[in-house]
Amino acid sequence: MTLSSKYGLPSEVFFCKKCLMSNQKAHSVNETTHTPNSKKTGLGFDDEGICDACKYAEAKDKKIDWDEREKKLGKMLDKFRKKDGSYDCIVSGSGGKDSVKVAHILKYKYGMHPLTVTWAPHMYTEIGRKNLDNWINVGGFDNLLFTANGKVMKKLTYEAFKNLYFPFQPFKFGIKFWAAKMALKFNINLVMYGEPYIEYGSTPYQESNSPKLGLDYFVNDSKDIYLGGLHVNELKEKYNFEDNDLLPFMPLRSVDVKNNNLSVEYLGWYLRWDPQDAYYYAVENCGFEPDDERTEGTYGKYSSIDDRIDGLHYFTHYIKFGLGRCTYDASQEIRNNHITREEGQSLCKKFDGELPKRYFKECLEYMGISEIDFWDITNKARSEHLWTKNNNDWKLKHVSFD
Secondary structure, three states, X not given: OOOOOOOOOOOXXXXXXXXXXXXXXXXXXXXXXXXXXXXXXEOOEOOOOOEHHHHHHHHHHHOOOHHHHHHHXXXXXXXXXXXXXXXXXXXXXXXXXXXXXXXXXXXXXXXXXXXXXXXXXXXXXXXXXXXXXXHHHOOOOOEEEEOOOHHHHHHHXXXXXXXXXXXXXXXXXXXXXXXXXXXXXXXXXXXXXXXXXXHHOOOOHHHHHOOEOOHHHOEOOOOOOEEOOEEHHHHHHHHXXXXXXXXXHOOEOHHHHHHOOOEEEEHHHHOOXXXXXXXXXXXXXXXXXXXXXXXXXXXXXXXXXXXXOHHHHHHHHXXXXXXXXXXXXXXXXXXXXXXXXXXXXXXXXXXXXXXXXXXXXXXXXXXXXXXXXXXXXXXXXXXXXXXXEEOOEEEEOOXXXX
């Protein structure tokens, strides 16, 4: 008997033969189309059982001519470079390792004049705020920090958790939309990000042929816009929000992007990207600091550490897709030849799915829910093809380390 699966996930589960990712990993989408009934597309695999992210990692080592890519980078930047010293590109980031490296390389190696743009996290961690300050003050950058209406952020986070089991969604709106909006506002034609989404298998493999982020990820011309899984009209009626309250979370319109000749590109398409190398680069050049303790759910200390809700975000992935934070980290380090698959399996067996207790109560308070409500919503988000229950204990049916 085929068990029903939520979110459009394949009912049959299998894992990559190189890394630890499964076919349950979902692709990134334009979040303003995301509703409780949305069906996900997932990580692609070839006939030999190798996932798209691993295929891309192999291409990075064996097929891509990085010298030629860097020449293309120089020509591309020359098209956008402004000779009067005014801002000629925008780098979006929180002060994490990848955005720090992007901004620093563009300014100090290629002579660009980046304006860094930050959409504030739900709740800053101490180390996250310190790293943002170091990015600006040690690295030497101008920065626009935008903090969205806290009342709206909290309500959207609650709705996204309740309706989509995705409390991180309001921050996703910011990191996907805000940089492009600021580019239009300041008449800047280039926005640069770090690693391509294919690095994590979050886009189809064929998209790795282009350095550009497709318009579909941040443009939506439809009148039907959804935030937190609710239509904007329903949100406005439910919370008495005005259009202005929701404006920062709204997507761009294609006509505005085209009229400004906006280009959104990945530096990691032109220069070989390795998250661990980005960490060392950020430490050396911008004073980036890791956390003082291991990140719950994984074994590292330096990735996605700026928001107190980060841990909960990865925990929801574990519940929805059967893939925890350690699986993501270990799979990437396997692809980059930092650890073996067997070492990754041991790490996942130890850390994957760990409840992020450090900021757990703060996250519940932020969303305005009780712990009982949290577990009720969490257990309803589980798909029966992934989870089994025995004496009130939930257990994954499929893991990478058996």
